[in-house]
Amino acid sequence: MAKVKKTDNSVMAVLADPPKLDPKETKEPINVLIVGVGGQGVIMVSKVLALICQNLGYEVKQSEVHGMAKRGGVVFSHVRFGSNVWSPTIPMGKADVLIALEWAEGLRWMSYLRPGTGIFIADTKRIVPPFACRSRILGADIGYSKDTPDDVREKVAEAFALDATEMATRAGNERAANTLLLGALSTTLTFPTEEWKKVIAQMVPPKTVDVNLAVFDQGQNWIDGSRKGEPVEGAAFVPLVQPELNSVRNTLEITAEWCKGCDICVKMCPERCLVLNKDQVAELAEPEKCTGCHICEWLCPDFAISLNPITQEAVA
Amino acid sequence: MNEQVALKKETQAENNKDFEIRDYLRLDLFPHFMCPGCGHGIALRALLWAIHEQGIDKDKLAIVSGIGCSGRVGTYIDANTFHTTHGRPLAFATGLKMARPDLHVIVITGDGDCLAIGGNHLIHAARRNLDITCLMLNNEIYGMTGGQVSPTTPHDRFTTTTPAGNMEPVFDASRLAEAAGAGFVGRELTIHLPRLRDLISEGLEYKGFSFIEVMSDCTEVNGRKNDLGSSPEMVLGQTRTMRPSEYDNNVVDHPFRPNSMDMGVFVRSDRPEYGESYRNMVDQLQGLTQKGQK
Structure with missing residues (x-):
């Protein structure tokens, strides 16, 4: 055939x-x-x-x-x-x-x-x-x-x-x-x-x-x-739309003097990318995992964390 | 009308983007005095965010606070702040608002400050429905003075003054304010920060007495004494132990909380605002006198 x-x-x-x-x-x-x-x-x-x-x-x-x-x-x-x-x-x-x-x-x-x-x-x-x-x-x-x-x-x-x-x-x-x-x-x-x-x-x-x-x-x-071979009515295949990879790399600015080591940010982070260091101060251990969801920033009772999105171009 | 609402929402969302909390804080006083993991810090962020969202000028903002941990919260706000006597922030705020109706008057008070020594002022402020936003930070204990029982300490909770467990029934502050006639009443948890911000924002927008109860954590005194866990555990446990209605279905009755607490806006009435009625009356009387003189 x-x-x-x-x-x-x-x-x-x-x-x-x-x-x-x-x-x-x-x-x-x-x-x-x-x-x-x-x-x-x-x-x-x-x-x-x-x-x-x-x-x-x-x-x-x-x-x-x-x-x-x-x-x-x-x-x-x-x-x-x-x-x-x-x-x-x-x-x-x-x-x-x-x-x-x-x-x-x-x-x-x-x-x-x-x-x-x-x-x-x-x-x-x-x-x-x-x-x-x-x-x-x-x-x-x-x-x-x-x-x-x-x-x-x-x-x-x-x-x-x-x-x-x-x-x-x-x-x-x-x-x-x-x-x-x-x-x-x-x-x-x-x-x-x-x-x-x-x-x-x-x-x-x-x-x-x-x-x-x-x-x-x-x-x-x-x-x-x-x-x-006739033209047929109907919807054609729509390719999968994938958003562009986020060019924003998030950095957390942690004011160490303000942090009281309450552990809230570490435990609440959905990506588990924060840790308490030996001085009992929060630290961003795995920056590449951070999605910029703001939870640590929002729930920090001491205002010690602020999220600064930095674009890749600015980094380079 | 809907277009206006949509436009307003849009402006608020636009405002939200450039919110930088340090613009609103007295940075030289930091780090603040509150204990690690204290929920008051989160409540303060929600308040400042709501102020930013509403686009309120710092010079037109007056923060009145009482005594206690909650009273100290006002100190850190870079605006006109007024640290008053125990239980009387609402009385001071009433005078302030009557004299300067152009100011946005926000009262930050605590459960002991507002319900115990200042209970009288609360019900009368609610009754008058003067345009004040009252933020009650409810951590269910007298934290600053060493952990004594407060009117909102749940049943069976251990405190310094109730070493065998609290046996007094509690006040439901929101219901109290509602019954006293507050025009706007709402309650929210600190863990739901965006929702808390929206609630405070609505309260700021409301013309009349808006009473907002913020369920906060006292980690060092209340938490430690009652074995409620570490700070993150307490924050995470809010949804479970404070039992807002949406989580209520599958939860067995918690020994520390006799009643399930629902969250959200409870009252939004269109009662006349006291300041406006008062000024109307003044105008009327002055008009009458002038007429009589003529």
């Missing part, structure tokens, strides 16, 4: 002859891996898919990890369906479709895609976990993936990165982003659209049926349009 490369930021790669996955035609089960972050609706996506397969008379096995992932942790769900499914989990490199509701999660699970034919559909929504931002210094490096669709284009056969969350927000409900991705998923399978809509209407809260069905269409059109 020829691979058509797009320069568009959000359509990463399109196969000239995109596969339509039909469980009737293959002996092996079709594998769909859905990944995301707790609270995004990963399980809902997999339940809809599993229910449709059940309704259409296939054997389905679904296996998921959630539980402790509640609101913010990793959630994934394996859905396998076909005439016969023996194992509930997808082996590495065997997933036909990878649906990622969060960008970094998508990148993390990419190795599960079937090389050459695997379809990667990702929401470019980024949920940066707290542990990716350990340093509190403004502009410090964060642990979140900085890969853009351009960077991972070579690794995938067919791939789409759409800002489903933004599109769903515009349609009226941010939480319908998962249904939008269901719409995207539906283009890779042979199931009738009516069946999808029936199950979605059954699964989502009654008040949100309309918006969910609307975004489902949007997702379908987005993928279909991209495959045909």
Whole structure:
């Protein structure tokens, strides 16, 4: 199959002859891996898919990890369906479709895609976990993936990165982003659209049926349009904005004669960069750790500490 | 109106940036006399910051303080300061404000100064609602005189005069001021310095008697005698032992604190300010006399 490369930021790669996955035609089960972050609706996506397969008379096995992932942790769900499914989990490199509701999660699970034919559909929504931002210094490096669709284009056969969350927000409900991705998923399978809509209407809260069905269409059109090379409505990938590394180096001016060694600044400093020296006077032991949060200055009862931000240029 | 408020907030934020505490201190008196870790220093910073935020001119600022550790706090402020007799700063301040309504009069007083010997002055100052800001630094003990029991010493606390634990019920100063008719009443901890600054700033802005209770620490006398820990432990423990309502949910009743203390602004009423009503009446009477003479 020829691979058509797009320069568009959000359509990463399109196969000239995109596969339509039909469980009737293959002996092996079709594998769909859905990944995301707790609270995004990963399980809902997999339940809809599993229910449709059940309704259409296939054997389905679904296996998921959630539980402790509640609101913010990793959630994934394996859905396998076909005439016969023996194992509930997808082996590495065997997933036909990878649906990622969060960008970094998508990148993390990419190795599960079937090389050459695997379809990667990702929401470019980024949920940066707290542990990716350990340093509190403004502009410090964060642990979140900085890969853009351009960077991972070579690794995938067919791939789409759409800002489903933004599109769903515009349609009226941010939480319908998962249904939008269901719409995207539906283009890779042979199931009738009516069946999808029936199950979605059954699964989502009654008040949100309309918006969910609307975004489902949007997702379908987005993928279909991209495959045909038409310009598609939708938000493109926004690169991660990282503030410039703080060029301000903080120095603490500590008036030793005023300090009474009460220890408040040492114990209250969130970065633990102050110590009491042998004269029981506070001292900035690790100036590079200081983020300039002012806590020591504010809570010093003796007015002995004042924070002086000095720019790097002034230092040099 | 909202635009005005927003503009004011903006100016205040702009003012906050160039706050340099040493501009407001009498540097030749430093280091100050207070014990290591005393919360009064933090309260003083909050007060000076609020003064800076309000853009009050130092020449138009009059600090009146009483006797005690809190009374000495006023000494370090580079403004017109007035160190008065025990318990009477509010009485002095009332006279000062009546004679010089152009001054911003701030009273710094302590729990013993304000509630015990000066309790009478407090309730009457609150009743009149004269435009004074009263900052009560509540460290729950007479610190300077050696740690005697004060009207706000919590139940079961050990002091020099209550060696077996305090058995008197305490005053809730904010409620007292509220009941006496103060127009603005608020309470805050010293550990929440920005919030304390905002509260004092609001109090300074308020036209009328504003009573602000600052929950301060006495580390050397109160803390040591009652084994409340080192200075940082006492500061950190404020949120727990003083139990503002937001921390109240999961805390079991603390033996030293019979009641949970809530923080924030309790009262902001639009009662008439005494000085203004007084001057109106003077104008009226003078007008009448002149009319009669004509």
